[in-house]
Amino acid sequence: MEFNGYIDCHNHLADPMFTDDIHNVVDNAREAGVVAALVCAETPSDIPKVLRLCETFPDILLPCLGIHPVQKNADDIERCVTLHDFEMAVSEIEKHAHKICAIGEVGLDFQPRITPGAEHKEAQRAVLKAQVELAAKYDLPLNVHSRSAGRPTIAALKEFGAKNVLLHAFDGRPSIAMEGVKEGYFFSIPPSIVRSEQKGKLIKQLPMEHILLETDSPALSPVKDSMFEHDIQTVVENTKRAGVAAVLVCTVTPSDFPLVLRLCDQYPDVLVPCLGIHPVQKDSNGEQRCVSQEDLDKVITEMEQYADRICAIGEVGLDFQPRITAESIHKDIQRNVLKTQVELANKYDLPLNVHSRSAGKPTIAALKEFGAKSVLLHAFDGRPSTAMEGVKEGYFFSIPPSIVRSDQLKLVKQLPMENIVLETDCPGLGPVKGERNEPANVQISCDYIAKVKNMTPQDVKRITTQNALKLFPKLMKILK
Structure with missing residues (x-):
């Protein structure tokens, strides 16, 4: 048959x-x-x-x-x-x-x-x-x-x-x-x-x-991390309907660069590219590993080529999870890759979109040491007292929808409103574990912050948008 x-x-x-x-x-x-x-x-x-x-x-x-x-x-x-x-x-x-x-x-x-x-x-x-x-x-x-x-x-x-x-x-x-x-x-x-x-x-x-x-869907697609590939237009439409005016789309790996640039070309009225190399990469079998200098070398020319177009250098940073930094040399490599990207941001007067998982204190210390000027620490998982060191430097902190199920309530309480912006980190960090997150969920972060700060969601939306424009001035081109 x-x-x-x-x-x-x-x-x-x-x-x-x-x-x-x-x-x-x-x-x-x-x-x-x-x-x-x-x-x-x-x-x-x-x-x-x-x-x-x-x-x-x-x-x-x-x-x-x-x-x-x-x-x-x-x-x-x-x-x-x-x-x-x-x-x-x-x-x-x-x-x-x-x-x-x-x-x-x-x-x-x-x-x-x-x-x-x-x-x-x-x-x-x-x-x-x-x-x-x-x-x-x-x-x-x-x-x-x-x-x-x-x-x-x-x-x-x-x-x-x-x-x-x-x-x-x-x-x-x-x-x-x-x-x-x-x-x-x-x-x-x-x-x-x-x-x-x-x-x-x-x-x-x-x-x-x-x-x-086989497909092994939703995994093992022809394009890495293409979780939104089949319905990206719907996702963008949902984003606009939710009142989101701009979304910063970050790269993680060298292979992300053409994908992010192409995606932002498709939706230039709402999506803005950020190019950078994350401290955690993947090997040929899809297993997570520590970043290497070679990873950055592959794309640094491209980052400079698109410096006028991108909104920030990111996602960059440090990730000191034991399974990623099994040896002390891994931490040194991450610091060197971060340092180069801080220098690049300063050269082109661009802000940094920064990851700091299990490395809050070392990341803030490194950013200060390397002379970082304009910084966003996304989904910060460190102590509030450590975050306050970043606040002293004028750094911003973005709050994802997962805040509704995390133990970072104290962080939101202590952060000044003038240092808070919104994020989703989609497809991760959604309000419900295991479910795909979308940019439209940024309003969940907004509502949560309003509740914690005893403010109206409208005021939180207004202030965080003002903060985002201060941090990312290129967004003004979209919002005009």
Whole structure:
């Protein structure tokens, strides 16, 4: 039997990111020729969401139920899976075994931050073994994750007697993948293949009879961080309707530069570009790493080329999370990259849009040392007393919508209104964990500040807009 269409063998369409426009997403899939899409669960709480979504679109969406090797704690921080996670879900998986397409997403994930100890790897193996046995019991295939664990995953699947296996977005070496091919395993290829040299080599070696397609949506798109790609026009329209007059769009990596510039060209009446290199970058496998001087060297000429056009140098700064700055040299590298960008800002009389996660005091100290003149510290997570050191220097602080669920109330109380501006940091830092944030949500920050400061939202809006124009004078061109 032959089907004239595509099959997306691995995605997460039950993600909250798709809630508002899932009908459009499914319609777009149909128009593109997708005849079936396998929607995977990752956590126990995903299971009812996946089932409900697939019942809504039974002609195209098929459920896969399983427990991922990476879970999240109550604070939304990633952690290693436990057998308890699986035990919470196993009865539901068995209850719906007759209607699901596969057991998944399951597997191993040996990133050091997820498996710092041998016991974590053993816990993942135990959960995977239980799900392989479940798949065998109900004669179901396995939809498998294997990040930073290609060889161990294939070895475990063989050891546990897995029969029908799909390894999704495999990031191991082609030679390791060939071990899976010998076992008859399939490999699904996501759209991010167009920006992955490693996976390009994998495709060349994989036999066609072992290749399937996937999206892993909302992740692994052809363009990094393209969370708004499918509905950017709607997002911009929502922004304007919410009364937002200007939005500063920041780069993080060198590859962001053409994307941000092109996006701001499309909507010049509301979007303004900021170019800079973030202290946290990603390696070829999408894993976070410390910035390097080479990252900045790739784009510094372009930053100077567009200095007249951009509104600020950013996003720049320091990020001293232990997993990013595992060695002291990493902190020195971040400081050097920041110093160069401060000098660039001073050279072209541009403000700085600054990140300072887990590094509030060091960031303010470095900015003072390097002679930074016009500074915005975004989503500051340091102590209020540390922020006051920035206030003394005339620095501004932007407040995101996540303030409604954070412990930074004291910061908002202590910051003078003349040092406060608004931000969203979208798609992150929204009012609800796990949901995509948008520029329109800036009004949530405004309303919260008004409540804390015992002011009207109108006054907060007026003052923060005046502050933003003082900090970013180029915005006047848009607001005229």
